[in-house]
Amino acid sequence: MKPKKKIAIQGWPGANHEIAAKAYFEEDNLEMIPCLTFPDLFQTLKEDRSIYGIIAIENTLVGSILQNYTMLKDSDLVIIGEYKLRIKHQLMALPGQSIEDIREVHSHPMALAQCEEFFKDYPHIKLIASEDTALSAKLIAEEKRTGIAAIASELAAEMYNLNIIASGIETNKRNYTRFLVITDRALTETDELLEQDRINKSSLVFSLPHDEGSLSKVLTVLSFYNINLTKIQSLPIVGQEWEYLFYIDLTFNDYKRYLQSLDAIRPLCKKLKILGEYEKGKQSYPIPNGNTIEIANHE
Amino acid sequence: MKPKKKIAIQGWPGANHEIAAKAYFEEDNLEMIPCLTFPDLFQTLKEDRSIYGIIAIENTLVGSILQNYTMLKDSDLVIIGEYKLRIKHQLMALPGQSIEDIREVHSHPMALAQCEEFFKDYPHIKLIASEDTALSAKLIAEEKRTGIAAIASELAAEMYNLNIIASGIETNKRNYTRFLVITDRALTETDELLEQDRINKSSLVFSLPHDEGSLSKVLTVLSFYNINLTKIQSLPIVGQEWEYLFYIDLTFNDYKRYLQSLDAIRPLCKKLKILGEYEKGKQSYPIPNGNTIEIANHE
The missing domain is CATH 3.40.190.10 (Periplasmic binding protein-like II)
Structure with a gap:
């Protein structure tokens, strides 16, 4: 094995x-x-x-x-x-508990924030921040705590034998x-984790001086090599008012052509780093x- | 008046x-x-x-x-x-209370998440999600609740006469x-809210087809007009796999030149909208x- x-x-x-x-x-x-x-x-x-x-x-x-x-x-x-x-956020508790029995809901702050709307109809329920969604579910199960529910995944409900009392309670479904x-x-x-001919996506990070046109030059060169941009995010470098970091994701059909495009943009970027090719x-x-x-x- | x-x-x-x-x-x-x-x-x-x-x-x-x-x-x-x-996040409570007296901390989930490290040294303190940082401070003051602290701003501490018991408790100071x-x-x-000659920044949103080079064309045209890009963020349009939204911030010295650059990029974009000029x-x-x-x- x-x-x-x-x-x-x-x-x-x-x-x-x-x-x-x-x-x-x-x-x-x-x-x-x-x-x-x-x-x-x-x-x-x-x-x-x-x-x-x-x-x-x-x-x-x-x-x-x-x-x-x-x-x-x-x-x-x-x-x-x-x-x-x-x-998808699920509200879960010990079997036999219904929403009326619940006084406290435990989950990670991000999950609590994403379900705020749902709890407006239940003002008596106290929302308590925990370290993790699934951990909240686990503790309810292990300590057989009634009156407490967790926001966690369907998998967590299965693993810890909890009952889903409300499903898909996130405010925004997207x-x-x-x-x-x-x-x-x-x-x-x-x-050789991945054969070269299956690589068709890459994530890069580089910095650029805050010059007019410095980003457009890099993107223009990539387009000359038929490389697709699927994500771009700029990030000011805190403390360096005039320099920016760019995180970009690229997709392509021809791995060799992609390698050539990297050679072409390298002289235009500062500190180009390949975060991964996959x-x-x-x-x-x-x-x-x-x-x-x-x-x-x-x- | x-x-x-x-x-x-x-x-x-x-x-x-x-x-x-x-x-x-x-x-x-x-x-x-x-x-x-x-x-x-x-x-x-x-x-x-x-x-x-x-x-x-x-x-x-x-x-x-x-x-x-x-x-x-x-x-x-x-x-x-x-x-x-x-x-800056401040931990505040009624005057006379110290950190040892505190059993619960109330604040907005985002503020709780940003101060998680600080509370690792105080495992007996329960973190409770509220609707708002300042509201948590207000309630402690109004209801004279001992044993409870809030994470909120210095202004909130002043307004509601609370005592700051720990200052700058955010994990990351940046x-x-x-x-x-x-x-x-x-x-x-x-x-005329702002005289034209003081306008030197603008925020735009537009969508582009997922073509190689469609973004680089727009940015290249802007650079020909000496327009600076200070922020770019791409957003896939959920449900429309092949179309992207771009939010960009531009800075410039010449307002008329900026208006000309908009005319130049409009035919290259779909649904260009000016979110503001300021x-x-x-x-x-x-x-x-x-x-x-x-x-x-x-x-």
Whole structure:
């Protein structure tokens, strides 16, 4: 039997990071390593180079998770894949409890904020911030706490035998998170993790002087090489008023042509760094009745 | 005496939106209209066209507030100014209380999340999500609640006579928020709110087909007209896999040249909308001892 693949996830088992990890790796032989915060996750990967990591990088409601971009840029880790997940928040409690029994709801502050509207109809319920969505579910189950509900995923409800008392309570249903799969850069250089002909996406970061036209030159050169831009985000460098960081995602059909385009833009950029070259991701698409189905993404 | 200028703010009096509003308008004759949520604020401005609004639009830690970009794009409101504020979170309670007395801390989920590290040293303290930072402070003062602290601004501590028991408890000190001042578009067309020769910044939104080079064409044309790009953010249009929205901020020295550049890019964009033309903002800069001073921003 193959050894288990170890995956560091942010949050406890049953949190969205585990759902994304399972969907991405499509195999059962996985060992999840829960990390309470993103800095903890980066530290875990630094200490054991054989571990893969999965991190949320952007969400359709709150935008990019800038902290993760910064840690990725400053690390020796590299992106080897991506997965897009529709986020659905479920309200869960011990079996037998109904919404009228609930006095407190525990969850991560971000999940509480995304469900604020729902709780306006229940002003008697106190919203309590916890370290993690799935951990809140786990504690209710373990300590058999009545009167308390958690906001967490369907997977968490299953794992901890809780009852879903309200489903899809997020205010905005267009709630998607894009996850990146990361690993040690040295590993990808020795192991051929992905055949070159399957690479069709890349994430870069570079800085540019704050000159008129410096970004347009870079993008024009990329377009001459038939490289597609699927994301761009500028970030002022705090304390350096005149310099900007740009995070961009590119897609392409011809890997060699893409390498040539990098050579062409390198002299125009400062500190160009390739954050990863990988295969465009699968995603969980919404279907009209509000459920999601897993289909491959053939953009 | 002039009638009071009415300003809709998100949050209760004493929240960061009020601090930004006072710093921007630089006058005392202001009447703050607290709105609990951003959608409430947009509704308030829709119902009374004489009210100004102030909204957070981006933060150095969490990135752009995409919801506000969307509501702005879909409204008849226009940006007339901006202000950048360093965000400092203070822990406050009734006079005489110390950190050892505190069992619960109440604040907005975002503020709780930004101070998570601080509370790791105080595992006995329960973090409770509230609707607003300043409202949490107000309730402690009004109900004379001991054992409870709030995370809110220095202004809130002053207004509600609370004692600051820990100052600057945010995990990351590079915490800046950019606020936009908005008003009815029709108002700016009749009233000359700002002399043309003081306009040196503009915010635009447009969509582009997902073609190689469509963005580089637009940016190249802008650079031919000596227009500077100070921010760019792409946003996939959910449900329209092949179309993207771009939010950009431009700065320039010559207003007429800027108008010509808009004419030049209009045929290249779909649905170009000017979100506002205004004067580059002031900001509260950090100085080495960690305090902030108000100075004009002469980029």
